[in-house]
Amino acid sequence: MEPSQALSSVATAVAVLVSVVGVALFVATVGRMVAVLGTGQPDRSRTDRPVTRLVTTVREIVGHTRMLRRPLVGAAHWFVMVGFVALVGTLVTAYGQLRDPGFVLPWIGHLWPYEWAVEAIAWLTGLGILALVVVRQVTSRSGRRNRFVRSTTWQAYYVEATIVGIVLCVLALRGLEHAYEAAEGTGTATLLHYPTTSWLGGLLAGLPQQTVADAIVVVAALxxxxxxxxxxxxxxxxxxxxxxxxxTAPFNIYLKRHADGRTSLGALQPIVVGGVPVDLEKADELDEDAALGVGKAQDLTWKGLLDLTTCTECGRCQDQCPAWQTEKPLSPKLLITALRTRAYDDAPYLLAGEPAPDRPLVGAVAGDADYVGPGSGSGSTASSYRPSAAEVHDDVLTNAFLSSAAMTDDVLWSCTTCGACVEQCPVDIEHVDTIVDMRRHQVLLESAFPDELNGLFGNLEKRQNPWGVAAKARMDWAKGLPFPVPVVGGGGAEDPEDLSGVDYLFWVGCAGAFEDRAKKTTRAVAELLHTAGVSFAVLGPAEACTGDPARRAGNEFLFQMLAAQNVETLSEVGTTRGGGRTRVVVTCPHCFNTLGNEYPQLGTELDVVHHTQLLNRLVREGRLTPVSAPEAERRDVTYHDPCYLGRHNGVYAPPRELIEASGTTLTEMPRNSETSFCCGAGGARMWMEEKLGSRINMNRTAEAVATGAGAIAVGCPFCRVMLSDGLTSMQADSTAPAETEVLDVAQLLLEAVGRGRTATG
Known part of the structure; x- marks a missing residue:
């Protein structure tokens, strides 16, 4: 039966009008987006290994690998995603039904497998979006844990309402189609063809067929x-x-840094100008207006701009951020959305061939029209305001992201570069690279950085270490050891001229050489290697800082200077036994990451292992034999994952296996492995005072103490300093047991191996 002619004509006109407008706007905006991406800087590193990239993209999207880290949300989102694609056929059917209520897709429209799939997907999509609505509402009432704070709420509600509306229309149409076909007597109005909606068609069975036909037209148009x-x-x-x-997410995933799908952490990308990495030695050849780092939105690469465009404002990055969780103004989510707003605000000028308004990305100043709240008067600046923890949630967020600059400097310098944001992001946004690039601009071109970094940069430049200690003190840690520690080129009887006769170069690191607590780790590793019969040598005074703190603080040229010095030294001492790449063992995850992942950018390939990896291998090979403590002396141990060992480099198992091999019981903290909480020292924060909110190290130490473990094990000298300071503070307040201590995993192993020597001695 034909629908009412007038109704059909009006419905068709409305549908055609909104469709033409919608498609036209969509196509025009896609073109605009592509043009905006074109205002970014070149990046030629994103299209290698296309087959591998395609496999990675399919795996991440179809498998929902990131989303399923939150199982309920991941499953619900998967069904919504599938519905977005699989229900397109019902939209095509709706266009046909405007003229013919009995219209079905050719060939497949009445195939029962297709009909079953449509109904199942519709119901599951509806349940999925309702689950996500509930999650949003519950999470939005969770105070500081609200990952949706400052997300653009109306957009989320609109998308949710749209999906609910489409699902209801699909199910309503299925019920109406059943009633219509039952009246027609076509024989398809059966449970086989309408497995979950025949009951709805049954409720409509008494309606006149003309009414059902008109209802189909109305719902199809809707x-x-x-x-x-x-x-x-x-x-x-x-x-x-x-x-x-x-x-955009499929493209962002396809174009991620690593074709094989690894998280975009580990090595920082070098400064790039015009798509070419900048070499310190050729820096004088750059144009005067060359952008070093990111000072304007268009200084981002096109991939960085694609990151901004792809952000869903889900807040998973914010939920894991140590700065955010300790009441600081940095929210990785809001940083990305602030940059996105600036990029799209500036784009029309750039696309018209005009200069964009001269507005800095960082550094709001007094007098900004949008700056409100404490500190907004009397000549003070947004960046100098130091609120209490209670004020941060409201005032600092407003002040940090709603000024004429995209953000205040407190936002930029609160980052520890721990990588939790990148690790959690379901669409592979590379927050850390963007933050460091912004720091590079502030340091190299604006000379605008925290005062504490002046001392760090000066010490690195003059003494090649953050503490500013003379190089001759680099071997003080070895005093009193019962065996000599060979120094390459040291001139002593035990000192080799090169590395050809040793198994490993032991890279002690600045902390391992100069920081008293870290020296204990260095000595423990040296003793264990000696006991296992592993020959090693150190560089001694010739070793310089790898440059990690300089690079993550934005001083790229200082990093390159230190790295060049080390590269020259490494080339002079040759390779370790067996030739090939020099084998290096380190105790500091920051050295581990820089030597292994970033020195290849300078042409130096090393085989770098963390001491927990090497020691674990030696235990497995039987070259070290740990013995458990007597039952009465055993204690539980909790392990803190260093960010640059875990998230940045994926080393989680070896330290845990060593703890268990040492005869202790491992008690995990709630936040561990990929979701471990930062100690607060990364990103050069080790040398900057925390003036906002609560202290990151105290947050983490309290979590460790709450496990009831008698010792907190670490695998990083920075973590050891931060957690030791936190524990000392808690013990002074009597909020932590006096006998609890912070130890490196190597010390636990040395104790266990020592018990074995005592038993056999």
Whole structure:
């Protein structure tokens, strides 16, 4: 039966109008987005190994590998994603039903497997979006744990309402189609063809067929309007990441740093100008207006701009951020959205061939029209305001991201570069690279950085270590050991001329050489290697800082200077036994990451292992034999994952296996492995005072103490300093047992091996 002619004509006109407008706006905005990406800097590193990249993209999207880290949310989102694609056929059907209520897709429209799939996907999509709505509402009431704070709420509600509306239309149409076909007597109005909606068709069985036909036209038109209105809205809102990520996320994943899908952590990318890495020796050849780092939105690479466009504002990055969780103004989510707003605000000027407004990305100043709250008067600046923890949630967030600059300097310098944001992001946004690039601009071109870094930079430049200690003191840690520690080129009887006769170069690191607590780790590793019969040598005074703190503080040229010095030294001492790459063992994850992942950018390939990896191997080979303590002396141990060993480099098992091999019981903290909480020292924060919110190290120490473990094990000298300071503070307040201590994993192993020597001695 034909629908009412007038109704059909009106419905068709409305559907065609909204469809044409929606598609036109969508296509125009896609073109605009591509043009905006074109305002970014070149990046030629994103298209290698296309087959591997395609496999990675399919695996991450279809498998929802990141999303399923939160199982309920991941499963719900998967069904919503599938519904977005699989229910397109119902939209095509709706267009046909405007003229013919009995219209079905050719060939497959009445195939029962297709009909079953449509109904199942519709129901599951509806349940999925309702689950996500509940999660959003519950999470939004969780105080500081609200990862949706300052997300653009209306956009989320609109997307959720659109999906609910489409699902209801699909199910309503299925019920109406059942009633219509039952009246027609086609024989398809059966449970086989309408497995979950025949009951709805049964409720409508008493209606006249003309009424059912008209109802199909109305609901079909409504479905088209709801669907195409969505295209209109997103076409008018190119910064609506919660909608646009459906189209941009596959590209962002395909173009991630590592084709094989590894998280974009580990090595920082070098400074790039015009798509070419900048060499310190050729820096004088750069144009005067060359952008070093990111000072404007268009200084980002096109991939960085794609990151901004893809952000869904889900807040997983914020939920894991140690700065955010300790009441500081940095939210990785809000940083990305602030940059996105600036990029799209500036783009029209750039695309018109005009200069963008001269507005800094960082460094709000007094007098900004949008700056409100404490510290906004009397000549003070947004960046100098130091609020209490209670004020941060409201005032500092407002002040940090709503000024004429995209953010205040407190936002930029609160980052520890721990990588939790990158690790958690379901669409592979590379927050850390962007933050460090912004720091590079502030340091190299603006000379605008925290005062404490003046001392760090000066010590690194003059003494090649952050503590400013003379190089001759680099071997003080070895005094009193019962065996000599060979120094390459040291001139002593035991000192080799090169590395050809030893198994490993032991890279002691600045902390391991100069910091008293870290020296204990260095000595423990040396003793264990000696006991295992592993020959090693050190560089002694010739060793310089790898440059990690300088690079992560934005001083790229100082990093290159230190790295060049070390590269020259390494070339002079040759390779370790067996030739090939020089084998290096380190106790500091920051040295481990820089030597292993970043020195190859300078042309030096090393085989670098962390001491927990090497010691674990020696235990497995039987070259070290740990013995458990007597039952009465045993204690539980909790282990803190260093960010640059765990998240940045994926080393989680060896330290834990060593702890268990040492005869102790491992008690995990709630936040461990990939979700471990930072100690607060990374990103050169070791040399900057925490003036905002609560202290990161205290937050982590309290979590460790709460496990009831008698010792906190670490695998990083920075972590040891931070957690030791936190524990000392808690013990002074009588909030931690006096006997609890912080130990490196190597010390626990040395104790266990020592018990074995005593038993056999």
């Amino acid at each position: 479905k088209i309007v709801v669907s195409m209105a969505w295209f209109v809205v997103i076409g008018l809102t190119p910064t609506m990441g919660i909608a646009w990520h459906r189209f």
